[in-house]
Amino acid sequence: MSKKKPKLGQNFLTDPSARMRIVEALGDISTSTVLEIGPGRGALTGLLATRAYRLIAVELDRALAPRLAEAWKHAEHVRIHQGDILELDLAKLEEIPGSTQHGPLVVVGNLPYYITSDILLHLFAQANSIARAVVMVQEEVADRIAAKCGNSDYGVLSATAQMHARVEKLFVLPPEAFTPPPKVHSAVVRLDMRPRFEELQVERIGFMRFLQMCFHQKRKTLVNNLKGIPTPGVEISKSATVLSMIEAMGLSPSIRAEAVSLEAMAQLYRKLCSSC
Numbered sequence: 001m002s003k004k005k006p007k008l009g010q011n012f013l014t015d016p017s018a019r020m021r022i023v024e025a026l027g028d029i030s031t032s033t034v035l036e037i038g039p040g041r042g043a044l045t046g047l048l049a050t051r052a053y054r055l056i057a058v059e060l061d062r063a064l065a066p067r068l069a070e071a072w073k074h075a076e077h078v079r080i081h082q083g084d085i086l087e088l089d090l091a092k093l094e095e096i097p098g099s100t101q102h103g104p105l106v107v108v109g110n111l112p113y114y115i116t117s118d119i120l121l122h123l124f125a126q127a128n129s130i131a132r133a134v135v136m137v138q139e140e141v142a143d144r145i146a147a148k149c150g151n152s153d154y155g156v157l158s159a160t161a162q163m164h165a166r167v168e169k170l171f172v173l174p175p176e177a178f179t180p181p182p183k184v185h186s187a188v189v190r191l192d193m194r195p196r197f198e199e200l201q202v203e204r205i206g207f208m209r210f211l212q213m214c215f216h217q218k219r220k221t222l223v224n225n226l227k228g229i230p231t232p233g234v235e236i237s238k239s240a241t242v243l244s245m246i247e248a249m250g251l252s253p254s255i256r257a258e259a260v261s262l263e264a265m266a267q268l269y270r271k272l273c274s275s276c
Contacts, residue, residue, distance in 0.1 A: 011179070015173065019043055022108065025170055026134050029106050033093070036048060037085050040110070043110075060084055093105070106131055113138050119135075124161065127193040127195050133165075138187070141157075145158060160211065163197065164191075167191055202266045225257065
């Protein structure tokens, strides 16, 4: 008889050494408020609770959350919150009953594959509330997040991640480290939040929209992706304007977004904004 498939596509981490490596990757959390995303059956929760100043675990599953809450009801520094991480304002965690925030958050979690990108974007949007995050994702996603400019894996997710954080792929886990085992390998990634918008002299919302435009169709040239696509703050109506700016920067007219550094992207964005 086959085992019943868990709700919400969960793959629970069961490898003890992997659990320890993930928690150790967080560094010293004795003075930190730790936010655990998707604690599931509590594979990491116990280790985190013994090390963290305060632990807030957010679990979507309506069956698992009450079990965790019961298990940790006597630990004053641990709070289990049943809810959707995508609806949580990380700057207002103190609004969760019994929770207080102690400095920038440290985030940890085994992210569900089907909403990995959504959760990452949610974290990046609130990067000012986070010191660092250690998350487990599908290995393919980890490679995209950590990809360097010029690599074929480099895309809008890479650029977004690296505009918000220093990215480090730590280690890979095989399917056997989980139950039920997924069909792919997983990887643990550390994100030290260091937003670069001020450094590169761009405002966040407009520049992130600009990056989306640049990578709109990955196989197209940068000029063709930007041609005729308006966005608030940057109105691009003539490919000749973009082409002349790209050439003035010493870049090839046929260059694709994946080959352009964030520094050069920011320079082009500033030029386009000043020409509007």
